[in-house]
Amino acid sequence: xxxxxxxxxxxxxxxxxxxxxxxxxxxxxxxxxxxxxxxxxxxxxxxxxxxxxxxxxxxxxxxxxxxxxxxxxxxxxxxxxxxxxxxxxxxxxxxxxxxxxxxxxxxxxxxxxxxxxxxxxxxxxxxxxxxxxxxxxxxxxxxxxxxxxxxxxxxxxxxxxxxxxxxxxxxxxxxxxxxxxxxxxxxxxxxxxxxxxxxxxxxxxxxxxxxxxxxxxxxxxxxxxxxxxxxxxxxxxxxxxxxxxxxxxxxxxxx
Amino acid sequence: xxxxxxxxxxxxxxxxxxxxxxxxxxxxxxxxxxxxxxxxxxxxxxxxxxxxxxxxxxxxxxxxxxxxxxxxxxxxxxxxxxxxxxxxxxxxxxxxxxxxxxxxxxxxxxxxxxxxxxxxxxxxxxxxxxxxxxxxxxxxxxxxxxxxxxxxxxxxxxxxxxxxxxxxxxxxxxxxxxxxxxxxxxxxxx
Numbered sequence: 331x332x333x334x335x336x337x338x339x340x341x342x343x344x345x346x347x348x349x350x351x352x353x354x355x356x357x358x359x360x361x362x363x364x365x366x367x368x369x370x371x372x373x374x375x376x377x378x379x380x381x382x383x384x385x386x387x388x389x390x391x392x393x394x395x396x397x398x399x400x401x402x403x404x405x406x407x408x409x410x411x412x413x414x415x416x417x418x419x420x421x422x423x424x425x426x427x428x429x430x431x432x433x434x435x436x437x438x439x440x441x442x443x444x445x446x447x448x449x450x451x452x453x454x455x456x457x458x459x460x461x462x463x464x465x466x467x468x469x470x471x472x473x474x475x476x477x478x479x480x481x482x483x484x485x486x487x488x489x490x491x492x493x494x495x496x497x498x499x500x501x502x503x504x505x506x507x508x509x510x511x512x513x514x515x516x517x518x519x520x521x522x523x524x525x526x527x528x529x530x531x532x533x534x535x536x537x538x539x540x541x542x543x544x545x546x547x548x549x550x551x552x553x554x555x556x557x558x559x560x561x562x563x564x565x566x567x568x569x570x571x572x573x574x575x576x577x578x579x580x581x582x583x584x585x
Numbered sequence: 586x587x588x589x590x591x592x593x594x595x596x597x598x599x600x601x602x603x604x605x606x607x608x609x610x611x612x613x614x615x616x617x618x619x620x621x622x623x624x625x626x627x628x629x630x631x632x633x634x635x636x637x638x639x640x641x642x643x644x645x646x647x648x649x650x651x652x653x654x655x656x657x658x659x660x661x662x663x664x665x666x667x668x669x670x671x672x673x674x675x676x677x678x679x680x681x682x683x684x685x686x687x688x689x690x691x692x693x694x695x696x697x698x699x700x701x702x703x704x705x706x707x708x709x710x711x712x713x714x715x716x717x718x719x720x721x722x723x724x725x726x727x728x729x730x731x732x733x734x735x736x737x738x739x740x741x742x743x744x745x746x747x748x749x750x751x752x753x754x755x756x757x758x759x760x761x762x763x764x765x766x767x768x769x770x771x772x773x774x775x
Contacts, residue, residue: 334650335652397652397654397712398712400712400713401654401707401710403712404711404712404719405708405709405710407716407720408709408710408720408723412720413723413729433708434708445653448656452648452653472587472588476593476596476597476600476642477645479597480601481646481649483597483601484605487601491605491608509616512614512615513613513615513747515613516613516615516747517754517755521755523602524626524755525755525759525760527602528595528763530598531598535589535590535591535593543590
């Protein structure tokens, strides 16, 4: 679980019900499609301020900048230098386009906001809390299983792959040759790794079936995430607003 | 439609294989992604619907580990699973040349889905190293959609061909008692 983006958060965002936070993300992402770029820039600044005030604000800020910076640089170069004819000289040297500049700022603000909101959600919501919330809302157990089990198996498989690779290198498999030789050596790692995984899956699924996994259409959760009194109605309002905003964005696009 | 518990386990396994594929490519110092071997494997073993679901779950899980951009590209992974599954259904993973062809077909299909996402949601960029190729195509006068499409196709074709060949090889090496339990494989063996 250490490879997750989640960090412990004691503030109101951490206490909010996971499904309410998910609805907030959907609403926010659909909102950014319909607001003008100036509003998008203000919203991006607000989400940055909100992220910075988290208990893990520095970590959130680092991840957000890591995701955004290369994207923003690429967007800037594409729109300012290539897509529109230049009509301005920066420092008397670099030809740029005013329209491209405006377009790139608009796109970067929208992407920054959407990335920031999504990253906020991932930072303050542990996947197990989200899965518990889904189980409590009577989502089929199979769905929770396919979302949760990869996270539990990931470290085990990475370790197994490392062991297979180390054993094969000890027995003379060299990775210091040409690209073709390294490509040809790939099945030596992949075949045992996948075969072992499929064998595990065979016995694991038999054990799960033997323990009446999915015998009932939903699971009972002993400790569901606490919900606020306003939670259910807020989620409905947010979902309705998301549908409306999404529809409006589609209409504006085709108009 | 209700998947069996074994199929759910296969989907989880495929998602894990996708997630560590990048790590394996790094160990072997290969300039490819290797992040869809699991999706192609699930599609070949259990068909296009399982392949499509695996693609979706894979990107949702990766968005929890890597970052939110992965979730936006979930339809691309779903397309990989769908086309790989359809190829398998048409018995196109029987010979090596068919696996190569399937890889090429998957690359073209994923380009169709990835271009609108990259152009209309991200303004044409992803922040990856391949953006330099987009700059080049734009510099030589190509339109944005064409530049993005060519870049996606060029950066994916080798990866998907190698992934399909790897899956073809893995499936051939599987013991019959293991491969025979998956429905499409059973049909093929009979």
